[in-house]
Amino acid sequence: MIILLPVIIVGIIGLIAGIGLSVASKFMAVPADEKQEKIRAALPGANCGACGYSGCDGYAAAVASGEASPDKCAPGGETAAKEIADILGVEIEIEHKTAFISCSGSGGIAKSKYNYTGMESCAAAAALYSGPLECGYGCIGLGDCVKACPFGAILTENGKPVVCGDLCLGCGKCVEVCPKRLISLLPKNHTVTVACANRQKGPSVAKNCEVSCVACRLCEKQCDAGAIKVIDNLAVIDYSLCTGCGKCKAACRRGVIL
């Protein structure tokens, strides 16, 4: 009996609070923003944060209030963007992007400067004499990008990180983690890329790595559209001009243009 009364007291207080709250929520309910809920439903719900908001809910609210554009969701891609655009009643044009690593020298192709035995992290290795490679620009290959990818789209093959084109949704998480800033987001339908980032002069570059751009300008001369140019000893492609003819790829003698 001693225990019964306190149980009843707490029970009654809880009951009053519960009934009060449920009555209040019924009578003072605010209709939720229909648009926002629809947008939230169109998003994949990965909560990856690639859009720059706290999660799918935050992004949905931002889109509904007109603060964000509907094409920011990387995992949702085209389908999500189109659905959101339909909900908002606007037209959008979507450009697909995919990550690309501008170096194919890791995995034993580029010469080593020293034998790195520290923790498995590019950032840590890069802090030690700017990385274990003679080439100060090249991919260290310890896989910071592999770990950063929320979709498992970057795989390590023979000590070299490779972006799996179908899985990559262009969220850009890997771009931020690469200590050598080698990863960029390119249009998904690109046909040619320059897989080297070394801006040193030809001879020293050639000595350290077989697959390196020595700024010979053969590609530049072959390009009819003027899209590929050697800037600071490195071939750079302007994708707004590139027609994807592939002449530069055929011209490159060092296998840098992929």
Place this chain on the structure above:
Amino acid sequence: MSSTTIVSILIAGILTNNMVLSKFLGICPFLGVSKKTKTAFSMSIAVTLVMVISTAVTWPIYTYILYPDYTYLQTIVFILVIAAIVQFIEIVLKRYIKPIYNALGIYLPLITTNCAVLGITMLNITDELDFVKSLFNALGAGLGFMLAMLLFSGVRERLETSDISEFLKGLPVTLIAAAIVSLSFLGFAGIGG
């Protein structure tokens, strides 16, 4: 404490017995929400509001229902009541005063489990204050919380832009700064009883 006046209760709540800096209650929002002065202010307003309303509800419950046989139920009943009140305030604000609801945002539901709110309602009972004095004690504690938050958000905004060693960045330097601010409040000890 029974002979103290309303004014001295207010001063004690704000300065000498400051909730955050002297009693070390409500440290979570103090560290979590003090990054910007604006959000710190919103949070403090919400805390003050909830403190006063909670006191207004918990004091009668304690005095007329729990006292004298079931005082050991104090903690669980107070938590229950405070949680319900916060939810209720949220619903009411959302319905009738949308701008305030938007301004308080996530901070209002966060207060549900804030120890400063539970602390002040229980301290009112321990100090044997009457109803009106309890309300003013809660108001003073809320204002004290606001003072601490505003002062500290200013410190933190300065910290953001200053050059701090890597190992101290973030929480460590924040805690050290909080300790120094708290030390400075030690100087108020003795004022207002």
